[in-house]
Amino acid sequence: MFSQLPQPLHYAKALFAHFTRLAGLGESRSLCQGLVESTSRLTDCDLSQLYLLDETHTRLTLTAEWHQNRWQTREQASLPSDYHREQLLQYCLLQNQVLAIDTLDSHLHDIAFLPESPAPWCSLLCLPLQSERRQVLGVLLVASAQPRRLGHFAESLGLLGNFAVGQLGLLNRLDAPATSAPFEPAGDRPCPSGYGLIGDSPAMRALYQMIGKVLHNPVNVLLTGETGTGKELVARAIHDYGSRRTRPFVVQNCASLPENLLESEMFGYRKGAFSGADRDHAGLLDAADTGTLFLDEIGDMPLSLQAKLLRVLQEGEVRPLGSTDTHKVDVRIIAATHRDLKQLVEAGSFREDLYYRLSHFPIELPPLQERGQDILQLARHFAEQACAFLQRPVCRWSQDAESQLLAYPFPGNVRELKGLIERAILLCDGNELLPEHFSLEGAASSNLNLRERLEQVERNLLIESLRRNQGNQTSAATELGLPRRTLLYRMQRLNICAAEVRAREKADARQ
Structure with a gap:
């Protein structure tokens, strides 16, 4: 027999009292502990836990626990980045779904991560916690040793939990040194996993932090950088470590197919749409539904297709070739290019509205030369x-x-x-x-002395800056923090000429 739910008026008064109490807490640890205590008392449950994601969104940490009518001080445990042993937490976190189980079965549900209890755990409720921008920040869990219908508490506890994590974020911004570990600024700390990528240079650590910002945030991502820097690897890392990891990851190089074939591959077609279309064919956007579509070399996409892709980004609708009907798809687009899309927009070969849609969150990959x-x-x-x-x-x-x-x-x-x-x-x-x-x-040469090696490094840095600025010496000097006269002097001393810069640009264009 399930225990009786509290009376609505009595519960509403109690909920308001707990909101008021949490609002008066000015320290992160107290706020986390206050949240789990309030959650346990509101639901009359034996256990309440708060799990928070770290700055990189790869580690889920047990931040606070209320068990047996007191706060527990057992050592905090960081769960692995894929949370594969905690399937209940994994589902709630990655699917961004409330999980309410009225009757737990130890043979069906893996609850080994819960603390030991005199009586077996019978009911459980997991709630994803979100920021104001609907970015998943962690999980709030309650469990009872008595049969309970905890799903009725989901809405009110979700409001309370989201309020608490919002307060934590505010405290973090106001007094960063006093915040708890899950909200500690990443600074120069290396990423705990690297998202499967290799490198621990400052440039790569900055890249890891940028990746962590979008793992559980469904914004479009534009990857930029020189050819050969690993843009597809970064796109796959965003997918594999993000909330869509169990969904399809589809890749298409926009420069590898002519316009008509690229359109039919991306959007699909209906039988009879063109000569040889003897059956319906689902496109890549349908294949990537609920997952990720990686569009490499997006700067080479024809203008006519850019308009159709813009509609997908704006409305989430796809219309196959030969069809008058549209259907919805849920696809995250990650685009990549080694070209300057702003210049393409100015030249009229790339749509300005599509550029702004794709560049919600640009990430520039560092060249290998800058990775030490x-x-x-x-x-x-x-x-x-x-x-x-x-x-x-x-x-x-x-x-x-x-x-x-x-x-x-x-x-x-x-x-x-x-x-x-x-x-x-x-x-x-x-x-x-x-x-x-x-x-x-x-x-x-390996027998260069220290001065000669430093000059070689300086020469390469100047050439790369000139290349990034299309040979504009004033812009390159500004980027390097040098007066223009100093840049010209160093170019002359290091035997750097505009012809060499143009030669390297042509070499990149051929790759």
Whole structure:
């Protein structure tokens, strides 16, 4: 027999009292503890727990617990980033759905993460907690050793929990040093997982923080950066570690198909739409429904398709070729390009309204040259992969080979590095990688002194800045924080000319 629900008027008065009490708490830990205590008392449940996501949205932490009529001080446990052992929490968090189970069955439901109780846990309620922008921040859980219909509390507890996490965010902004761990600013702390990516340089840590902002936020993402920097890997990381991880991830390169084929592939077609259409065909937008569609080289999409894609982004509607009807799809779009879309908009080859729709959250990937020691970390990773594929022992690295890699500018970025390593492994007859296995054109000699190596690094930085600014010396000087006269002096001293900058731009365009 389920226990009786509280009288509406009595419950409303009690709820208001708990709202008032939480509003008066000015310290994060007290607020978290106050929330779980209020939740337990309002529902008359034996257990209440608060789980919060960290800054990168990869770690779920038990932040506060009320059990057996008191706050528990057991050591906080951080659950793994995929929460695969806590399926109930996983469902609530990733699907952003309330989960109410009136009769728990230990054979069907994995509740090993709950604390031990004298009597078996019988009923459970999990609520996703959201920010004002509907970004999932954590989970509020209550459980009872008595049969309860806890679903009736979902709406009121959701309001109370969202109010509390809103107060936590406010406290964090007002007094960051006094906040609790889940709301501690990330600063220079490395990402705990890296989202499957490799690198711990400041540039990559900044990238991890940007990825963490969009994992559970369904905004469109535009990935920019030089060719070969790994934009598809970042898109897959956003999908695999985000709320759509169990849904399809579909990839389409907009430059790989002519206009008519790209349209039929993306939007699908109906039987008889054109010659050879002997059956209905679902497009990539339908294949990616409830998941993610990654559109690589979006700058090469024809204008006619850009208009149709804009309607998908605005209305969530798809109309296949040969059909007069539209249907709804729920697709997250992640676009990528190595081109300057603003320049394409000014040139009239890219729609301005589509650009603003896609660039809600732009993320620029750093070139490999700016990632420092990540070059060696990536090189060892690719070498281990190549050795495993060839079924040979892992090769050692000579110091001269490592110095040569660090001095090379890598215009092709990570893609070029991977190809160089795979070629070097094939050329290596012994078990040690040497400079001659790479033959890097333009790489600094290993016998350069410190001043010469610093000049080589400075020269590469100046050239890359000029390239990013299309050779505009005034803009490059502003970006580097230098007077224009100083930039011109250093260009002359380091033998940098506009012809070299243009040559590199042409080399990138051919890749």
